[in-house]
């Protein structure tokens with residue numbers, strides 16, 4: 001479960017949001033919507049531990065997350081819009097790298113987990129390919145596999161359907177639902193309302209649900 005209490009963020013003197021309160025239960029999918037420039041990416045970067053909050057708390061499965069913008073743990077897995085895959089590594093290597101470096105998994109353990117995740121996400125045939133050889137939808141699923149390999153308490157996606165065709169969007173919906181059935185808690189920042197409708201258990205609207 002993710003609990004957000006009284007979260008606030010300003011850039012200099014400009015308040016982007018304040019008194020933000022939110023609870024996402026295990027296995028729930030929360031969609032985060034709102035007009036352009038309202039603060040969704042800012043919020044996601046705070047959740048990811050990349051940007052400091054000015055005030056508030058974020059508690060994941062009973063553990064307070066660092067909100068100084070300098071988090072070292074891997075409690076939150078984030079799938080960014082540009083995927084940030086390592087271009088010099090194969091798909092499987094992309095998935096294997098961080099668990100070995102951060103969780104000190106052996107190469108054999110990391111390989112076994114990567115094989116399983118790639119199979120779950122329909123990417124077994126792409127395991128030895130490089131990111132430049134993949135479609136947008138395949139890159140998206142590699143980014144999801146790579147995030148899941150770190151066994152995060154929550155997964156957060158930034159605009160996961162942007163640039164995807166209808167078939168790839170359907171596939172992302174299927175992946176999110178599959179993870180939801182496994183009890184994975186997920187946050188989805190999106191402009192795509194039909195997509196939000198298809199995956200979300202509940203919606204947080206930055207246009208109306210926060211103070212500023």
Ligand SMILES: Nc1ncnc2c1ncn2[C@@H]1O[C@H](COP(=O)(O)OP(=O)(O)OP(=O)(O)O)[C@@H](O)[C@H]1O
Nearest residue numbers: 011012016034035036037038039040041042043191
């Ligand atoms: N580093 C920064 N310094 C100052 N202001 C910023 C900074 N980053 C973002 N902002 C401002 O904060 C506001 C929220 O930006 P943010 O990118 O979070 O919005 P968004 O809801 O994700 O928009 P979009 O849907 O267009 O991506 C915007 O007005 C933006 O100009």
